[in-house]
Structure formats: structure tokens, C-alpha cells
Amino acid sequence: MDITPLLDTFGERTVVAGFGLTAGLLFGVMAQQSRFCLRSAVIEFWRGSWGEKLSVWLLAFAAAVVCTQLFVALGWLDTNTARQLSARGSLSGALFGGLLFGIGMILARGCSSRMLILAANGNLRALLTGLIFAVTAQAAMSGALAPVRTWISGLWTIEGGTARDLLAAFHLNHVGGMAFGFAWLAVGIHLVRRHKLPLRWIIGGLGVGLAVALAWLGTYSVGRQAFDPVATQSLSFTGPSADMLMLVLVPIGKSIDFDTGLLPGVVFGSxxxxxxxxELKLEGFKDGPSMRRYIAGGMLMGFGGMLAGGCAVGNGVSGASIFSLTAWIALLGMWVGAGLTDWWFDRRADNRARLMVDTADAAAVAP
Known part of the structure; x- marks a missing residue:
């Protein structure tokens, strides 16, 4: 993809920020329309319902894997320089960070990207949770929580390169990666047909995955043709949220990049x-306990996402689409942490509530 005329006309940083804005707009529209949410998908999985939200997540995940691996196989994209593969990684950070993020997204009733989508639609709970998420992520990146993050990350590390590449570990090429994606796409299509999903949910789920793949392609194209180094990256919301917070608070000396366009794009798109x-609707908190739950969830997601090197989208879709080992470990941690938290906090509470109702009904009909 030749973008030299764009680079000559607008400059490298403006073009890469424009790619971020475009990818964000596409993600915002598609995620809002499809109700894309890892938290809801995890709940359906662990509760054995395998319903609509899991269907949408599988469509997005599979589309991201298939399209990204297709771009690589065609020679349009090289992800070997992406941070999730090239840099030294932390297995301990991915595991513990993923667990914490999974716990947090159950408490907050949505992951960080879902908070952004809901906040743009008027949900004040999501807005507060998102701000706490960004503040905590910034504290974990370079603030008071940074020493804790650094210590946990250093417990178990792995070299970059083929050591972090699952395709290389299993001696598979990118066609094999596409086949893996198609297999999950088939599962998603089966669930879509079983549950008769609305067309906009289907298009939205596929569009989320396409946004991830196009972001990889766009940033790689700019980096290959730009004079200054430009990172090959895709959608993620932990680091960008922390950076956007500092850009708003301390804009002096900050340069624009992909992440600068990404978050506003998601907000405007949603x-x-x-x-x-x-579907715009102003919503707030119902009571004090629920507010405490959202605050705790935002903090756990902020620290966990920074520790894991990405959020439910950054690791679970973007990182997974290039078969980064640490991204897959973080994704596994999110599924396990979220499943256990849902069972402990919500399913047990639901069971207790049903038991109380059944007891009351039995007492009412007793002679």
C-alpha cells in the first residue's frame, strides 16, 4: 500500500494519527452496534449458555486472526517488529495481569473498551470507571504503582522474537494461522445461526475484527515508508488511555501518534x-455499593492491563491475532479470572436470591 503522497502532504505523525482515528471510528461504530464485550462472552461461556455475546466475540476474534494472517501471507504486513513479538516479554505479568483484568471487568460489568463505548452513549458509570482505569494505568506505567508492576513483571520473562511467536513454536506458517482463525469463525457462524443474531450484530462483530487487522496494516505501511520510526501496532486501550490522560493534563511536549487518534475515534464512532x-441514554449509579464495585473494577483493570501489556482488545484480539505467546497467556488469565469472579460474586448472589424467593413462595402457600 503506497501512502507516500499522504506522507508528503500531511506528514508522518498526522497520517499515523489519521489511521488511528479511522480505526477508532470503525471500531466504535461496530462495537456499539454489535454489543461487542469480552465480559459478556466469558459469562455465557462459563455459565454454559454459549449465546449471542459469545457469538459476536468469536466473530470479531476470528475475523481479526484471518484478516491479519492473510495480510501477512500476501506480503502486505510484517508483524515481527510489533512489540508483542519483538520485545522481551513477561509471562508472570501476562498471567497475573490477565487474572486481575478479568476480575476487574466482572466487577465493572465491562472491559475497558466497553466502558469507552458505553460512556460515549451517556453511561456515567462507564465514564467514571474509565477515568479510574486511565488514572490507575498511568500510575502503573510511570507513577506510584510502577515499582510493583516492574517487580511482578520481572519474576518470569521471555526473550522476544520466535520465543514469543506461537506459530513458530508449533512450526506453523501464516496459512496455518488463517486455518486456525477459520475454525473459530465456523464455530461463531454455527452459534450465529443457532441464535438467529440480527444482521447488524453479525456485521458489527466482523467489523471489530477487521478494524484490528486494518490497524496492523496501516501502522506497518506508515512505518515502512516513513523517515522517522513508527511502531507497528493495533488496537489497545490501556496504554493509550494513560497517554491520553497525560495529553489532556500536560499537553506540553506531547507529539501525536496512532493512539492520539484512536480513542477520540472510538468515542465519536460509538x-x-x-x-x-x-440508543443514547444518560445513566448513573443506583446505589453506593454498586459504585464501590465499579471503582474497584476500574482500578483492577487499569493495573492488570498495564501489567499484562494490554487489555481485552489489546491482548485478546490484537495480540492474539499475531499469535503472541504473552497475549494468549493474558487472554487465558482474563477468562479464568472473570469466570471465577462471576461465580463468586454474581452467580452465588443469584442463587441466594432465587432460594429466598422459593422459600418465600413456599411459605406463602403453606397451610
Missing amino acids: FFAGLFAR
Whole structure:
């Protein structure tokens, strides 16, 4: 993809920020329309329902894997320089960070990307949780929590390169990666047909995965043709949220990049999609206990996401689409942490509530 005219006209940083804005807009629209949410997918999986939300997540995940691996196989994209593969990684950080993030997204009733989508539609709970998430992520990156993050990350590390590449570990090429993606796409299509998902949910799920793949392609194309180094990256919301927070608070000396365009793009995309669908609605907290739960969830996601090197999208879709070992470990941690937390906090509470109702009904009909 020749983008030299764009680089000559607008400059490298402006073009890469434009790619971020475009990918964010696409993700915002598609995620809002499809109700894309890892937390809901995990709950359906662990509760054995395998319903609509898991279907959407599988469509997004599979589309990201297939399209990304297709771009690599065609020679359009090289992900070997991506941070998730090239840099030294932390297995301990991926595991513990993924667990903490999974716990947090159950408490907050949504992952960090879902908070951004909901906040753009008027959800004040999501707005507060997202701000706490960003503050905690910044504290974990370079603030008061950074020493703790560094210590946990250093417990078990792995070299970059083929050591972090699952395709290399299993002696598979990128066609094998595409086949893996198609297998999960088939599962997603089966669930879609079983549950008769609305067309906009299907398109939205596939569009989320496409946004991830196009972001990889766009940043790689700029980096290959730009004079200054530009990182090959895709969608993620932990580091970008922390950076955006500092850009708003201390804008002096900050340069624009892919992440600068990404978050505003997601917000605008979700807002206009909600406006068009007449789904904008101002919502707040119901009570004090629920507020404490959301705050705790935002903090756990912020620290866990920074520790794991990415969020539910950054690791679970973007990192997984290039078969990064640490991304897959973090994704596994998210599924396990979320499943255990859902069982401990929500399923047990639901069971207790049903038991109380059944007891009351039995007492009411007793002679």
C-alpha cells in the first residue's frame, strides 16, 4: 500500500494519527452496534449458555486472526517488529495481569473498551470507571504503582522474537494461522445461526475484527515508508488511555501518534452509532455499593492491563491475532479470572436470591 503522497502532504505523525482515528471510528461504530464485550462472552461461556455475546466475540476474534494472517501471507504486513513479538516479554505479568483484568471487568460489568463505548452513549458509570482505569494505568506505567508492576513483571520473562511467536513454536506458517482463525469463525457462524443474531450484530462483530487487522496494516505501511520510526501496532486501550490522560493534563511536549487518534475515534464512532440507532441514554449509579464495585473494577483493570501489556482488545484480539505467546497467556488469565469472579460474586448472589424467593413462595402457600 503506497501512502507516500499522504506522507508528503500531511506528514508522518498526522497520517499515523489519521489511521488511528479511522480505526477508532470503525471500531466504535461496530462495537456499539454489535454489543461487542469480552465480559459478556466469558459469562455465557462459563455459565454454559454459549449465546449471542459469545457469538459476536468469536466473530470479531476470528475475523481479526484471518484478516491479519492473510495480510501477512500476501506480503502486505510484517508483524515481527510489533512489540508483542519483538520485545522481551513477561509471562508472570501476562498471567497475573490477565487474572486481575478479568476480575476487574466482572466487577465493572465491562472491559475497558466497553466502558469507552458505553460512556460515549451517556453511561456515567462507564465514564467514571474509565477515568479510574486511565488514572490507575498511568500510575502503573510511570507513577506510584510502577515499582510493583516492574517487580511482578520481572519474576518470569521471555526473550522476544520466535520465543514469543506461537506459530513458530508449533512450526506453523501464516496459512496455518488463517486455518486456525477459520475454525473459530465456523464455530461463531454455527452459534450465529443457532441464535438467529440480527444482521447488524453479525456485521458489527466482523467489523471489530477487521478494524484490528486494518490497524496492523496501516501502522506497518506508515512505518515502512516513513523517515522517522513508527511502531507497528493495533488496537489497545490501556496504554493509550494513560497517554491520553497525560495529553489532556500536560499537553506540553506531547507529539501525536496512532493512539492520539484512536480513542477520540472510538468515542465519536460509538456516539454517532448510538445517535443514529436512538440508543443514547444518560445513566448513573443506583446505589453506593454498586459504585464501590465499579471503582474497584476500574482500578483492577487499569493495573492488570498495564501489567499484562494490554487489555481485552489489546491482548485478546490484537495480540492474539499475531499469535503472541504473552497475549494468549493474558487472554487465558482474563477468562479464568472473570469466570471465577462471576461465580463468586454474581452467580452465588443469584442463587441466594432465587432460594429466598422459593422459600418465600413456599411459605406463602403453606397451610
